[in-house]
Structure formats: structure tokens, C-alpha cells
Amino acid sequence: MKAQTARRTFLFGTAASLAAAPGDREIRTAHIGIGNRGTSLLKQVLEQRNVRVTAICDIDPKARDAAQSLAHRDNPRSFTEYRRVLDLNDVDAVAIASPCDLHAEMASACLDAGKYVYCEKPLGITPEQVDLALKASRRAKTFLQIGQQLRYMPGLRAVIAQIHNDKVIGTPFVVKAQRHSTPVRPEADAARPQWYLDPKRSGDLIVENAVHNIDVCNWVADSRPASAFGHGKRYLPKSVPAGSIMMDGFSVEYIYENDMHLDYSQLYLHPRALKELANGQWYMVFGEKGTVNLSKGIFYDIAGAAEPREMIPAGVRDAGENAMSDFFACIRDGRRPFAGIEVAATAALTAIMGREAIYQRRMITWKELGVTL
Numbered sequence: 001m002k003a004q005t006a007r008r009t010f011l012f013g014t015a016a017s018l019a020a021a022p023g024d025r026e027i028r029t030a031h032i033g034i035g036n037r038g039t040s041l042l043k044q045v046l047e048q049r050n051v052r053v054t055a056i057c058d059i060d061p062k063a064r065d066a067a068q069s070l071a072h073r074d075n076p077r078s079f080t081e082y083r084r085v086l087d088l089n090d091v092d093a094v095a096i097a098s099p100c101d102l103h104a105e106m107a108s109a110c111l112d113a114g115k116y117v118y119c120e121k122p123l124g125i126t127p128e129q130v131d132l133a134l135k136a137s138r139r140a141k142t143f144l145q146i147g148q149q150l151r152y153m154p155g156l157r158a159v160i161a162q163i164h165n166d167k168v169i170g171t172p173f174v175v176k177a178q179r180h181s182t183p184v185r186p187e188a189d190a191a192r193p194q195w196y197l198d199p200k201r202s203g204d205l206i207v208e209n210a211v212h213n214i215d216v217c218n219w220v221a222d223s224r225p226a227s228a229f230g231h232g233k234r235y236l237p238k239s240v241p242a243g244s245i246m247m248d249g250f251s252v253e254y255i256y257e258n259d260m261h262l263d264y265s266q267l268y269l270h271p272r273a274l275k276e277l278a279n280g281q282w283y284m285v286f287g288e289k290g291t292v293n294l295s296k297g298i299f300y301d302i303a304g305a306a307e308p309r310e311m312i313p314a315g316v317r318d319a320g321e322n323a324m325s326d327f328f329a330c331i332r333d334g335r336r337p338f339a340g341i342e343v344a345a346t347a348a349l350t351a352i353m354g355r356e357a358i359y360q361r362r363m364i365t366w367k368e369l370g371v372t373l
């Protein structure tokens, strides 16, 4: 993937080789995995114009009952086995929000069955899973959009466009980013689904969770990492080596193909009273002419000659994300999504690379992942 080509694709989409768009006709959806996130996606879908929910699928009968009552307007059929959804002629698009280790298999099967796919992040938790979904997507006449909804925050888009197109900081050199929270309470862990705490099913904190933040860093870097090095573990309630249970802290250094450098850290050790760095999630992008606080949309001149400047236009600042409405708009317009398969695969592989660097306590290169992208 050449950086410039990728950026054009992300910003404008491409209409080539997609299945015939259904125009303004009704789009019929199926929903696989309707737990916490799947319910939220189902609610979003029910709010879309000219969209009908025709099938729901979950292995948990309680989840199926809850989804059926939520979507009672459309009276969807209910399934336990996701493969039953593949043969349904009255399903155009599928929303997948199952545990992370199932995404790639389910998404590939849906793409092969000719469905459009909205798949929760991460695309996969191993290079092999990412490759499976990538290959299915290349065969498909439909498309996959990944649930990395930060790509659909209008404020973030406006700021990143000024870094890429208007060169507000000149050449960007370094991104520093963090995600800090207070320690995870044992009762919060106990309320989590089993798959979440098991790194072999979730992909661990960096793949399940930080993939959102790391993707924003990939987006602003407009490149992909060549290598990663890092350290992390489960620090609390007692220190446990990485890989045995989901980490609660790690730091990773990435060097990108274009020589940019990302320093990302995530910690669930932040005392409530510690005000420094307490602003949960942030990203600073340092360049030859200055620094951008990406989350707040503020530019700081490197020489300090000018006052810090607001970058997000009035009216855009408070606009919410529109990932789901754009998914249906892409189907209707025959456009490829902004957060499509390349974004999905690059983000998942970046996170996997960081995780393997932490687990193996050595530098891991992109080439070692063995996926052609």
C-alpha cells in the first residue's frame, strides 16, 4: 500500500468493482453476536432510513430474546448458528459483533456469501485471521467496513486533513499517544464475558482495545509500521506475565515505513487524584513547524511565536460519529468505506505486531507477520 494512494482511497472512496448498489431500495440486515456492542449496533441500524432487520443470531438465548424484542418492529427470524444467515436471500448486509477471535471467519463467510459486512474491530487477532478476511474481501463484489468508528469523528477528520493536506506542522516526525484509566476493579473484571479476559480469544488489551487508538496513529502517520518493540503485563492485583490474562498496562514503540515514530502507552494504573496526564486518551503529533493536540484540535507553533490555534471549525466540533449511516450510504452509492479492509487489516496487524513484541520481548517487523497488504 503506497501512502498517497491509501490516503486518496480513505478520503474519497472508490466506486470500482462493487456489486450493483441497491439505490434507494430497502436494505435488509442480519446481526451476528448481539451482546453489549451488538445491541448498540442493532439500535443504530434501527434508526437508519429504509433499513429492515430480517435476522438475528446469537448462541445465547437471552441475547436473542432481547434483540428480538428490541427489533420487534421488523419481526426478525432468530438463529443460533451463524452459517444459517449466509443462505438467506433477504439479507443484504450483516453486522458482526461476536468475540474477537470469530470476526475473521464470520466476516469471510459473509463476504463469500455476497453480503456487505459491518464487522467490529479487530478484524482478526492473528496474522492468519487477518489474511483470511483480506483474501475474502479481495474476492468479494461487496465490501467490509470495520467498527473503528473514530475514523468517522468529523473533528478528528478535519484536524488530520490539515496535517496531511495543509501541512500545518510541515513534515510530521513523532506521534505520542496514551490511554490511561484508573485501575480495573475486580468486580468489573468479574462482570466481563469470559472471552474478553482470555488473550487467546480477545487478542489481549492492545489488539482488543488499543486497536482504536493505534489506528488513529496509523491514520495520522499515513504509513504503516515497519517494526515494533515494547513491554507490558498484568500489573494488578498481582503482577502476571503478558499472555496469561489480559494486560492492564503496556508501552510500544513503532517505527513507520516513512520513518515516523509512534510512542504509545496504555495503563490502568492511573490514580483518580493524579491530575497530570489524567486526560484519558490523547494524541500529540510533533512536526517541523509545530505540534498538534489531535484530540482537542489545537495547533502549537514550534517557536512559540503564535498563540495556540483552534483547528476544528465551529459546527464540526460537537458533531458525532456517523460510521453506521455511512455504511448504508456506501452500499447505496457503490462507494468503498473510509474504514475499509485496508484500514482494518493494517490496524489489526499493527496491534498484533506490538503484542508479539511484548510477548516475545524482542523487536518484531511487519515482514515477519507474513501478510501481503
Ligand SMILES: NC(=O)c1ccc[n+]([C@@H]2O[C@H](COP(=O)([O-])OP(=O)(O)OC[C@H]3O[C@@H](n4cnc5c(N)ncnc54)[C@H](O)[C@@H]3O)[C@@H](O)[C@H]2O)c1
Residues within 6 Å of the ligand: 032, 033, 034, 035, 036, 037, 038, 057, 058, 059, 060, 063, 080, 081, 082, 097, 098, 099, 100, 102, 120, 121, 122, 147, 148, 149, 193, 208
Ligand atoms: N467499536 C467499539 O467501540 C466496541 C465497543 C465494545 C466492543 N467492541 C467489540 O465488539 C465485539 C463484542 O464485544 P461485546 O462487549 O459486545 O461482547 P459480548 O460478550 O457482550 O457480546 C458478544 C456476543 O457474541 C455472542 N456469540 C459468541 N459466540 C457466538 C457465535 N459462535 N455465534 C453467534 N454469537 C456468538 C455471545 O453470546 C454474545 O452475546 C468485540 O469484538 C469487541 O472488541 C467494539
